[in-house]
Amino acid sequence: MRLSRYFLPLIKELPTDAAIASHRYMLRAGLIRQNAAGIYSWLPLGRRVLGKIEQIVREEQNRAGAVEMLMPTIQSADLWRETGRYEAYGPEMLRITDRHGRHMLYGPTNEDMITDIFRSCVHSYKGLPQMLYHIQWKFRDERRPRFGVMRGREFLMKDAYSFDLTREEARRSYNRQFIAYLNTFARLGLKAVPMRADTGPIGGDLSHEFIILAGTGESEVFCHADLVEMPAPGHVDFDGDLQPLVDARTALYAATDDMYDADEFAKIPQDRRLSARGIEVGHIFYFGDKYSAPMAAAVMDGDGRPVHVKMGSYGIGVSRLVGGIIEASHDDDGIVWPKTVAPFGAGIINLKVGDEQTDKVSRDIYDRLAVAGIDPLYDDTDDRGGVKFSRMDLIGLPYTVTVGPRGLGDGVVEVKTRATGDRQSLPPGAAIRFITGEFA
RNA sequence: CGGAGUGUAGCUCAGUCUGGUAGAGUACUGCGUUCGGGACGCAGGGGUCGGAGGUUCAAAUCCUCUCACUCCGACCA
Numbered sequence: 001m002r003l004s005r006y007f008l009p010l011i012k013e014l015p016t017d018a019a020i021a022s023h024r025y026m027l028r029a030g031l032i033r034q035n036a037a038g039i040y041s042w043l044p045l046g047r048r049v050l051g052k053i054e055q056i057v058r059e060e061q062n063r064a065g066a067v068e069m070l071m072p073t074i075q076s077a078d079l080w081r082e083t084g085r086y087e088a089y090g091p092e093m094l095r096i097t098d099r100h101g102r103h104m105l106y107g108p109t110n111e112d113m114i115t116d117i118f119r120s121c122v123h124s125y126k127g128l129p130q131m132l133y134h135i136q137w138k139f140r141d142e143r144r145p146r147f148g149v150m151r152g153r154e155f156l157m158k159d160a161y162s163f164d165l166t167r168e169e170a171r172r173s174y175n176r177q178f179i180a181y182l183n184t185f186a187r188l189g190l191k192a193v194p195m196r197a198d199t200g201p202i203g204g205d206l207s208h209e210f211i212i213l214a215g216t217g218e219s220e221v222f223c224h225a226d227l228v229e230m231p232a233p234g235h236v237d238f239d240g241d242l243q244p245l246v247d248a249r250t251a252l253y254a255a256t257d258d259m260y261d262a263d264e265f266a267k268i269p270q271d272r273r274l275s276a277r278g279i280e281v282g283h284i285f286y287f288g289d290k291y292s293a294p295m296a297a298a299v300m301d302g303d304g305r306p307v308h309v310k311m312g313s314y315g316i317g318v319s320r321l322v323g324g325i326i327e328a329s330h331d332d333d334g335i336v337w338p339k340t341v342a343p344f345g346a347g348i349i350n351l352k353v354g355d356e357q358t359d360k361v362s363r364d365i366y367d368r369l370a371v372a373g374i375d376p377l378y379d380d381t382d383d384r385g386g387v388k389f390s391r392m393d394l395i396g397l398p399y400t401v402t403v404g405p406r407g408l409g410d411g412v413v414e415v416k417t418r419a420t421g422d423r424q425s426l427p428p429g430a431a432i433r434f435i436t437g438e439f440a
Numbered sequence: 441c442g443g444a445g446u447g448u449a450g451c452u453c454a455g456u457c458u459g460g461u462a463g464a465g466u467a468c469u470g471c472g473u474u475c476g477g478g479a480c481g482c483a484g485g486g487g488u489c490g491g492a493g494g495u496u497c498a499a500a501u502c503c504u505c506u507c508a509c510u511c512c513g514a515c516c517a
Contacts, residue, residue, distance in 0.1 A: 012466075012478075013452050017510055037509065085517095092516080109517060143441065143515060151516085218516090283517080315517085351476060386477040393477090404476055414476090 001344065003379045007044050010391060020216045022326035023148030025335050029395045031322070038145025038153030045395060046322065048343035050156065053321050054135055056187050056340060057158045064180035064238050066131040066160050071110050071117075073137055077103035079112040083294050092140045106139040111291050111313055114161045118309070119297035125165045128299060128309070131173055133160035135318060149323045150279070151218075156319040162312045165301060170286055170310040174206060175242040177284050177314040179233050181210050182249070185281065186232035188321065189338025190328060192281060193227050195254040206312075207285035209256060214327040217277030222265050223254035225274040256280075279324045286312040335396030336419050339439060345374035346435050347397040349388045351404035353380055361413065362403045365428055372436040393418070399435050403428075 011028045018024040026032045031046030042050055058068065074096065080086035086093075086103075094106040107113070114132060122130065135158045145153050162173035178194065185192035190212045197209040211221050213228065233245050253264050256278070265273065289308040292298065298306040317324075329336045339345070346369055350362040362378065369376040377397060379388050385404075392400045402414040412425040415434055426434060 009450095011451070016446095016452075019511075034509090089517090111517085140516085144511095144513095146511085285517090287517095313517085349476095382475095384475055384477090384479070386475090386479085389477045391478085402476075406476060 001377050003377060004381050006377070008395070009043065010394065018148065020147050020327070021330050022150065022323035025326055025330060025394070026148055026323065029335055032149065038142055038151070040149060040152060040154070045343045049322050049337070049341055050319060052341045053188060054156070054318050057184055057316055057318060058135065060180045060184040060187065061133050061158065061160060064176045066133045068134065069132050070134045071113050071136060073107055073139070075105055075107045075113055077105055079116050080105065083112050083291055085112065092142065094139050094141050108138055108140045110134070110159055111161065112295070115291040115295045115297050115311070118163055119295060122163070123299055125299050125301050125307070128163055128165050129169055129173055130163040131160060131176070133158060147323065149319045152319065155317060158316040158318055160314040162314070163309045165299065165307060165309065167288065167310055170288070170312055171206070172242070174284065174286050174312050175246045176238050177312070178208065178246050179236060179238070179242050181282050181284065181316070182232045183234065184316065185210060185212070187340055188325060189340055190281070190325065191228050193221070193223055193254055194249055195221060195223065195256050196250070196259055197256065197283065197285070198258055207283070209280050210282035211256065211278035212281055212324055212328055213276045213278050214324070215277055216327055217279045219278060219280070220257040220275065221255070221278035222260055222275045224252035224268050225272045227252050227254055228274065279327060281321055281324050282316045284312065284314040286310070330396070333390070334394035337396045337398060339398045342396070342398050344377035344397050345369070345439060346376045346399040346401060347392045348376055348378045349392065349400060349402045350378070350380055351385050351388070351402060353382050355405060357408055358403050358405060361408060361428055365401055365403065365413070365432060368432050369435065372432070374435060374439060399438065401431055401435070
C-alpha cells in the first residue's frame with residue numbers, strides 16, 4: 001500500500017479523553033474513531049489488525065475441530081423468554097421494538113439462539129459431538145463504557161458452543177477449546193494465563209478465564225510465575241487425550257481477585273509468587289443443560305431415551321484483543337505490533353520522493369516485499385524525514401526500511417526493528433532477505 | 441446508578457467569576473526558504489460558542505430546562 005493513497009488520519013496531540021495507553025494510541029495512530037460512548041468506527045489501519053486477529057482465532061478454532069457459522073446481531077425476544085433470560089438480563093440488553101411492535105434485541109450473546117438451532121436440527125446421539133462457532137458483533141449496554149475498545153458497548157466476539165451427550169465427552173470439548181486458546185494467544189504474541197473462574201449467573205462448574213498480564217489490567221491476578229513462562233502446546237492431536245496438557249496448565253495456582261485464596265497463594269514458593277494486573281481476553285465454561293433443559297434440546301441416546309445435551313461456551317473478545325495487545329506491547333513512541341497481527345509487515349520510508357534513485361530503490365524493495373507476502377506500507381509522501389520516522393514509530397510496524405540519498409551513496413539502506421530499536425545498514429537485497437527471514 | 445467534571449475553529453484549549461465587535465496554538469490553503477528524527481517566514485480560509493427557552497438595549501458569559509461526552513466508584517454471561 002502506498003501511504004499517499006491510504007487513509008491514515010493521525011492525531012498529534014494527546015487525546016484528553018483517553019486514560020490508558022491502548023486507547024490513546026488507537027486514536028492517535030488512526031485505528032479507531034469514537035461515534036458514541038463505547039461505540040467505534042474501525043479505520044483502515046485498525047480494520048486490518050482486527051482482521052488479522054480474527055483470522056488467527058478462526059484458524060485455531062478450525063484446527064481444534066470447531067465449525068464456523070454466523071448468527072444475526074438482532075434477535076427475537078421469544079427465545080430469551082423461553083430461557084427466562086429476557087426478564088433476567090437487565091438493562092445491559094439493548095431492547096428494540098420493530099414496526100409491528102414485536103420485541104427484538106441486539107444480541108449480547110447467543111446461547112439461546114444456538115440451542116434453538118441445534119434442537120431443531122440434531123435429534124440423535126449419532127449427531128454428536130458438535131462444536132460450532134461464530135465471530136460476530138455484539139452489544140451490551142454497559143453502564144459506563146471506558147478504556148476504548150477494551151470496555152466498549154459494541155464489540156466483536158468469537159463464541160463457540162459445544163454439544164455432547166455426556167459430561168465426560170463435554171469435558172473433551174472443553175479441553176479442545178482450552179488448548180486452542182493457548183495456541184491462539186501465543187500466535188497473537190501474548191502470554192495468556194488460564195485462571196479458574198467463577199461461573200457466575202450463567203451457572204455451571206467448569207470455567208477458566210484467560211488473562212493477559214498488563215500494568216493497566218482491570219483486575220488483580222495471582223499466580224505461579226511458571227505458568228506465565230510455559231510455552232503453548234502448539235500442534236497437538238485434537239482427537240487424542242488432551243487432559244495431561246490441560247492438567248499441566250491447571251495444576252499450578254492461578255486466580256483472579258474474586259477467586260483469590262491467600263492461603264493457597266502462600267503455598268507458592270516466595271520467589272515464584274506473581275501478583276499483577278490482568279486483562280481478561282477469553283472465557284470458557286461448561287454449563288451442562290442450563291439451556292438445553294428449559295429449551296428441550298434433547299437427543300435420543302443408544303437406548304432410545306431422550307437426553308438433554310451437555311453444552312459449553314467459549315468466548316474470545318476479538319476487538320478487545322486489539323487494545324489488549326497494545327497494552328502489552330507499546331513504548332513511549334507508539335505501538336509495537338507483534339509480527340502476526342501488525343497491520344503491515346514492514347514500512348518503507350523514501351526520504352527523498354522525486355529523486356530518481358531513492359524512488360527506484362524504494363519501489364523495488366516495495367515490490368519484492370509485496371511478492372514475499374510481507375504486505376509493506378510505502379511512505380511515498382513528501383513529508384519531512386522526522387515526520388515519517390515518528391509516524392512509523394507511532395503506528396508500530398515491525399520493520400522499517402529507510403531509503404535515502406546518503407545511504408544509497410554507500411549502497412545501503414537502513415533497517416530498523418521496531419521492538420528493539422536496532423538499526424542496521426544493509427544493501428537493499430540483504431535488507432529484503434533479513435525481513436523476509438524474520439517472517440519465515 | 442452514586443459522586444465529580446467538560447461541551448467555544450478539524451484537534452488541544454483560553455475567554456464565562458465582573459454581559460458590550462469570538463481568540464491562541466496546532467492543523468489546513470498559497471508563496472518562498474528548508475529537507476536523515478514531528479522546520480521557518482509571510483499571506484489566507486475556517487466557529488449560528490452542544491441544543492431549547494428566559495432575563496436584558498445587548499448573552500459564549502446570568503437564569504431554567506435539556507442533550508452529549510469524560511473521569512472516580514459500584515457493576516461487568
